Amino acid sequence: MNLETRTMGVTKTQHFTGEQNRLAALAKALGHPARIAILQHLLKQQTCICGDLVSELPLAQATVSQHLKELKAVGLIKGTVEGTSVCYCIDKQNWEEARDMFLQLFSSPVSCQDNCC
Amino acid sequence: MNLETRTMGVTKTQHFTGEQNRLAALAKALGHPARIAILQHLLKQQTCICGDLVSELPLAQATVSQHLKELKAVGLIKGTVEGTSVCYCIDKQNWEEARDMFLQLFSSPVSCQDNCC
DNA sequence: TAAATTCATCGCAATACTACGATAAAGCCA
DNA sequence: TGGCTTTATCGTAGTATTGCGATGAATTTA
Numbered sequence: 030m031n032l033e034t035r036t037m038g039v040t041k042t043q044h045f046t047g048e049q050n051r052l053a054a055l056a057k058a059l060g061h062p063a064r065i066a067i068l069q070h071l072l073k074q075q076t077c078i079c080g081d082l083v084s085e086l087p088l089a090q091a092t093v094s095q096h097l098k099e100l101k102a103v104g105l106i107k108g109t110v111e112g113t114s115v116c117y118c119i120d121k122q123n124w125e126e127a128r129d130m131f132l133q134l135f136s137s138p139v140s141c142q143d144n145c146c
Numbered sequence: 147m148n149l150e151t152r153t154m155g156v157t158k159t160q161h162f163t164g165e166q167n168r169l170a171a172l173a174k175a176l177g178h179p180a181r182i183a184i185l186q187h188l189l190k191q192q193t194c195i196c197g198d199l200v201s202e203l204p205l206a207q208a209t210v211s212q213h214l215k216e217l218k219a220v221g222l223i224k225g226t227v228e229g230t231s232v233c234y235c236i237d238k239q240n241w242e243e244a245r246d247m248f249l250q251l252f253s254s255p256v257s258c259q260d261n262c263c
Numbered sequence: 264t265a266a267a268t269t270c271a272t273c274g275c276a277a278t279a280c281t282a283c284g285a286t287a288a289a290g291c292c293a
Numbered sequence: 294t295g296g297c298t299t300t301a302t303c304g305t306a307g308t309a310t311t312g313c314g315a316t317g318a319a320t321t322t323a
Binding site for chain 3: 206230231
Binding site for chain 2: 040041042050054063069077119120125131139141
């Protein structure tokens with residue numbers, strides 16, 4: 030029987046490295062097609078796009094706002110109030126950090142072949 | 147009022163492209179530090195590692211098995227039964243597909259600067 | 264000031280995820 | 294065969310995620 034504080038349903042982040050947790054958090058933020066679509070749209074636009082993301086996406090305004098919040102929470106995007114509307118764009122610095130971390134993960138050679146195991 | 151079939155709490159995958167859904171699914175699989183740790187361990191080993199992943203990770207055997215199942219479900223790893231134990235390793239083909247998809251996402255230039263919006 | 268626009272947040276409903284003990288299934292070894 | 298090892302699956306508990314209508318806050322416009 031486990032007598033330490035039981036926190037069910039919660040990721041045990043304490044037991045992993047900061048890098049592992051950070052990469053996982055970034056991946057998690059990318060882990061929804063709507064958020065992928067948002068990022069792709071922000072990348073495609075030369076200038077920063079505001080809330081017309083809502084009309085681009087097949088989701089209600091409240092839902093889009095929530096996805097934007099999550100992307101903002103991990104730092105992949107940032108938003109600036111511009112009058113009545115809000116201008117969202119990729120956060121270049123964190124975006125490049127994310128790119129580097131994924132790059133590093135995928136840079137290792139895969140030794141496992143078809144007959145490996 | 148929305149009278150179409152209401153499926154609450156479920157991602158609306160139908161409304162996104164196959165690529166967006168695939169990339170999101172791969173990212174989601176990477177979205178947990180334990181699964182990052184598993185993949186890093188499998189990448190580090192020259193030969194395929196079996197269930198001693200359990201002793202490497204700070205999680206119960208059932209939990210590790212569940213994470214392995216998820217990684218297997220998106221195709222990032224594969225397992226082969228070897229006597230009593232199971233040998234897991236990176237699925238080279240799907241791993242490279244994943245790498246290419248993330249690479250493509252991050253390859254777009256970010257035009258947004260500090261004073262962008 | 265009053266109405267309209269834009270967006271965030273709240274609250275709810277339903278599903279998904281995380282974790283683990285218990286148990287089952289499959290193979291090994293004495 | 295009987296026990297042992299290894300791993301998958303089941304069941305359960307708790308938290309997180311997804312989605313959306315309703316509402317609120319901030320700003321613009323009439």
